[in-house]
Amino acid sequence: MTAALLDVAAATVRFGGIHALTEADFTIAPGTVTALIGPNGAGKTTLLNAITGMVPLTSGAVLLDGADISSLPPHKRAEAGVVRTFQNLEVFTSMSVLENVMAGRHALTRYSVAASLLRTPGFRRAERECREAALDCLEFVGLADLAHAPAGDLPYGKQRLLEMARALAASPKLLLLDEPAAGLNSKETAELGHLIRAIRDRRGVAVGLVEHDMDLVMSVSDFVTVLHFGHPLAAGTPDEIQANPDVIKAYLGEDD
Amino acid sequence: MFAGAPQYLVSGLTQGAAYGLIGLGFTMIFNTTGIINFAQGEFVMLGGMLSVCLLGAGLPLPLAIVLACLATAAIGGLMERLAIRPIAGAPAVNAVIITIGVSILLRGGAMLAFGKDTHALPAFSGTAPILALGAAIQPQSLWVLAVTLALLAALKLFFTATIQGKAMLACSCQKKAASLVGISVARMALLSFAISGLIGATAGAILAPITMTAYDVGMMLGLKGFAACILGGLGNPFGAAAGGLVLGVLESFGAGFIASGYKDAFAFVVLLLLLFVKPSGLFGKAGVERV
């Protein structure tokens, strides 16, 4: 196996006395779609939050490309290349669709405050690049024709796409999707599957996928890791996971 | 140097009880509507000024106070009906600005109706101080503490034993769910403004014999009440009452041991330091953010 892009080693997260995550190992190889599944309350979102720095690790480490990012705040991790979407949509509703995606390029659009006050040529160039890159991302997810609509007016499914475009605009190495199919109808879910593959194949971005929709998970993932009550239960290809007796037991409940 | 301490404690608790009541009024409205009512201080002013006015008209003191409190409760209800309900659904900051506008109206109205003079209400049961524990306690202080405790007990009963109170609690937890089970959120908002008016006016009436009252006392008292409920943790009525006591005592000790001109500053400095250490107040729930 090639060197992992993301390597979460023995991650433990405790809230007060509750163990939300215990000694979880999780790796994502470059150029793959790796799913993280498990029953409700298994700690999937907690793991995602720990990777992106939104909850602190009690112990363990998060490595990106071999570098330890465990102590970095969320925005530094984004700069390092880990960007995520949210289970409950977090679209910037007061801004236009295009502005949302341009905000996604925050870390890549570099000029001083003074330059923006004076609208220097360097500022204009950087803004033009930012705009073009944002439009390109909108094109990629199929929202280009809605670029100037207020983001809050988009229907639910399109807001999901917008979040993905916004995250892609940050040019991540690793894109983490938190239940992207939640609330989507079956047609939209199928399109989402195509999009996730396209992100991997055409953009070369590794994808970490937290999802309940097993058809989606099994059809797009290269690898699957199963979490159960905060513990890692199994990891492997979709076929291996579907045949794993521990996983089947965890999902269907034990018969005694 | 701590010779004056018992005295400061008593006057601090007295003042603090009133702040607590004012904070309680803020909390009632905040819990049902999410609005910080900047006219709360004017309810307090109205309680004092209307009592003075009705007393001057020849009514006996207890009747004057009861009528003043009921009238203020009615004004609170009217305020909700005429100015707050019509903008339901607008951002909370708009409602806050409306309450500022209403407070200007009430203050201006009071100035026109009662003039700019400062008035005092007679103490409820004489002014001969009671000596105890090294402090001279004004009988009115005992009235303030007793009325505050009685109101708190009544409120506790209201929330736990009456259907209206339980409905109001439900509103503060989950507006949508409350309306789904058939609670009229609008009626609860009206009720919370009326109760707030009642509580605020009571605070104003019991405080008026000690601190005097005038058309413009509302703003500072309102601020103190707001500080009390932030100190106690916004949304927790009994936290607000406790926050008021803490604030009153702090202020009183600040005035006694530091320069009296800086007494308000002292209380606010402590409040700020506390917020920096405990960003959700003394008894507030720590902000558990769901990602």
Added chain:
Amino acid sequence: MKLPVIGQNAAQAALFLLLLLAVPYTLPNEYYLSICILGALNAVIAVGLNLLMGYAGQVSLGHAAFYGLGAYATAIATARFGLPIPAGMAIGVSLATVVAWVVAAPTLKLKGHYLAMATLGFGIIVSIVFNEAVDLTGGPSGYVGIPRLALFGYEFASDHSYYNLMAVVLTFVVLLSLNLMKSRTGRALRALHVSEKAAASLGVDIAAHKRFVFVLSAALAGLAGVLYAHYLSFIAPASFGFGFSVQLVVMVVLGGMASVWGSVAGALFLTALPEALREFEDIDILVYGAILVLTIMFLPDGLAGGLSRLSRRLRRLRRQGDAS
């Protein structure tokens, strides 16, 4: 319409400046000019406060303190210590900036009503100091003898010259604010207003951006403060109290949140309103309160929002007119 060379913002600002400079020729007397100067000063603070409140979503109920810090610092520096006016002004703006920088870190961690309380408390503490530090500030009766503004040997002695200066200052503040909001900084501020975690997940340093916009808005309030002191040559703590902080918030909301032009309109409107109500004599305060309540009730998104709705409706009417 595209204006690539000078930019749309600059074109609007230039038009605005011309409009402002023309105003004095339409006024019947000097008194109205002084109202206009105060209006422009308030507009500078309101625009700054809107960057903080309207765009970044962080409430401040203590901005009058920064206004006062600027005013008192330059007053004391020039009138008592005899420093040159530009030095006094620099000290005034710097003081407001530095105090904001220090206050920002612990304060901006607070959210919502707790933030409002903390800024309110800060404002009250500062205003108590203005009142109580009598040796330094002159106490409640105020500070007199502040020199009238003079820069590079030119004294802005007449109100007309001072007004022209204010017109230029306000225009620059508006222009720079418009430019800033149409940049990565503006997008980041609006983003963190809606969702801090989403903004952080895209690489926005939340704490740094909040602190930046807080300090910037305080600096603008400080700038207005020094210009106020050198205009009136007399200042008193009553001008920098909680009441004025609230009035500033009202200007921002009444003008329209997240609209630079709205804040200008809100500030001018609210400064002129009490003057316009003079003829109501005793009941002017009632009319003022009523106008405030009614404006918010009928223009929930402020003057700016109301205006843009009006222009949309007019355009639609015209289209219908063309069609028929």
